[in-house]
Amino acid sequence: APQLGILGGGQLAQMLALAALPLGVRVTMLEPDDQAPARLCATHLHASYTDAAGLDALAACDAVTLEFENVPVAALTALEGRVPVRPGRELLERSKHRAREKEALRVAGARTAPFVVIETGTDLDGALVRIGGPGILKTSELGYDGKGQARVSDEAGLQAAWDEMGRVPCVLEGLVRFEREVSLAVARTPDGQVAFGPLIENVHRNGILRTSLFLEGDPHEAQAREIAGRVAWAWGLEGLMTLEFFQLPGSELLVNEVAPRVHNSGHLTQDGSSVSQFEAQVRAVLGLPLADWRPLLPCAMVNIIGMEGTDGQPLEPDWAGIDALPGTRLHLYHKAWRARRKLGHVNLVAPDARILRERLAQLERLIP
Numbered sequence: 358a359p360q361l362g363i364l365g366g367g368q369l370a371q372m373l374a375l376a377a378l379p380l381g382v383r384v385t386m387l388e389p390d391d392q393a394p395a396r397l398c399a400t401h402l403h404a405s406y407t408d409a410a411g412l413d414a415l416a417a418c419d420a421v422t423l424e425f426e427n428v429p430v431a432a433l434t435a436l437e438g439r440v441p442v443r444p445g446r447e448l449l450e451r452s453k454h455r456a457r458e459k460e461a462l463r464v465a466g467a468r469t470a471p472f473v474v475i476e477t478g479t480d481l482d483g484a485l486v487r488i489g490g491p492g493i494l495k496t497s498e499l500g501y502d503g504k505g506q507a508r509v510s511d512e513a514g515l516q517a518a519w520d521e522m523g524r525v526p527c528v529l530e531g532l533v534r535f536e537r538e539v540s541l542a543v544a545r546t547p548d549g550q551v552a553f554g555p556l557i558e559n560v561h562r563n564g565i566l567r568t569s570l571f572l573e574g575d576p577h578e579a580q581a582r583e584i585a586g587r588v589a590w591a592w593g594l595e596g597l598m599t600l601e602f603f604q605l606p607g608s609e610l611l612v613n614e615v616a617p618r619v620h621n622s623g624h625l626t627q628d629g630s631s632v633s634q635f636e637a638q639v640r641a642v643l644g645l646p647l648a649d650w651r652p653l654l655p656c657a658m659v660n661i662i663g664m665e666g667t668d669g670q671p672l673e674p675d676w677a678g679i680d681a682l683p684g685t686r687l688h689l690y691h692k693a694w695r696a697r698r699k700l701g702h703v704n705l706v707a708p709d710a711r712i713l714r715e716r717l718a719q720l721e722r723l724i725p
């Protein structure tokens with residue numbers, strides 16, 4: 358059986374492993390956390406990402422992919438020449454660093470919000486003027502779920518925010534007044550076959566994804582595919598990556614960021630598409646034919662995030678209510694509760710857009 362190695366063992370690795378098994382593929386993952394979600398459905402190499410024995414075991418696989426882009430570069434260099442790592446090191450180094458990523462997006466011909474790279478204190482001078490108004494300061498590395506970000510509207514606020522972040526390399530981005538946020542996955546095999554996921558509409562709350570929605574016939578799908586295809590080609594993608602976009606009022610799409618892997622917004626493909634984003638990544642990484650990837654039904658997803666009541670106690674979703682709502686499917690990550698932590702998600706499919714929106718509103722009321 359083909360062996361797939363994964364760097365990281367979180368919920369994305371869990372769902373990649375669940376998608377790999379029916380294809381006859383066995384998964385081995387390298388992950389330091391002994392409680393990581395993927396431990397239950399993949400062989401767990403329980404060690405640091407740079408552990409020599411762990412990396413030897415990954416090198417024995419047919420291909421290695423990742424579910425977490427912040428693995429040390431040393432881990433990637435240690436695997437180089439021993440096993441195909443997909444996506445490759447160059448693409449990963451780009452997509453884990455906001456400043457490099459934005460520059461590389463522009464080189465590939467994709468538009469982004471106006472930005473200024475902040476590396477030293479003098480880069481702050483006039484930076485807000487250059488982006489044309491208020492902005493968001495983001496650390497170039499390690500940010501997720503809105504962590505490592507601050508909204509700034511004047512020079513003093515910008516200086517204070519950068520000090521607060523420990524003066525690490527950052528990007529200052531112009532605040533985009535978007536109409537909505539959308540995302541799209543693109544998969545590419547080493548021999549150049551390309552397939553796209555559905556165009557998905559996303560709603561964030563406090564910097565964390567709350568809901569995703571797919572409806573047939575989105576008028577922006579062609580534009581999103583064109584941009585994603587162009588970036589995938591320019592960056593030499595092998596595997597799968599997901600682009601997050603801001604849709605402007607004039608209907609132009611700006612790329613917000615790129616995840617070199619499956620993405621939270623794509624979870625709804627588990628229940629609403631012919632192939633899930635997880636199967637698409639497994640296939641692309643192993644060079645298996647990319648099956649016809651198309652949506653089957655209108656579908657949505659609501660994240661289950663650790664929420665606390667005013668008394669600091671966890672707020673539970675209404676589990677029975679979720680089960681009773683037609684078209685729902687629960688996906689849990691076997692993680693301990695923690696405030697703001699992603700613990701699972703509920704996918705929802707419906708026969709048409711009107712029913713989907715109605716049931717999505719009901720589902721949202723069941724999940725704090």
Ligand code: ATP
Pocket residue numbers: 470493495500501502503504530531532533534538561564565601613614
């Ligand atoms: P993720 O968990 O998606 O990796 P992240 O921490 O990398 O999140 P971003 O995707 O950059 O953060 O930002 C999180 C959210 O904050 C965006 O989805 C969007 O809602 C809002 N946001 C980020 N940048 C901007 C911007 N320049 N203008 C307006 N809103 C923004």
Ligand code: MG
Pocket residue numbers: 500501502614
């Ligand atoms: Mg991000």
Ligand code: MG
Pocket residue numbers: 601613614
């Ligand atoms: Mg994001």
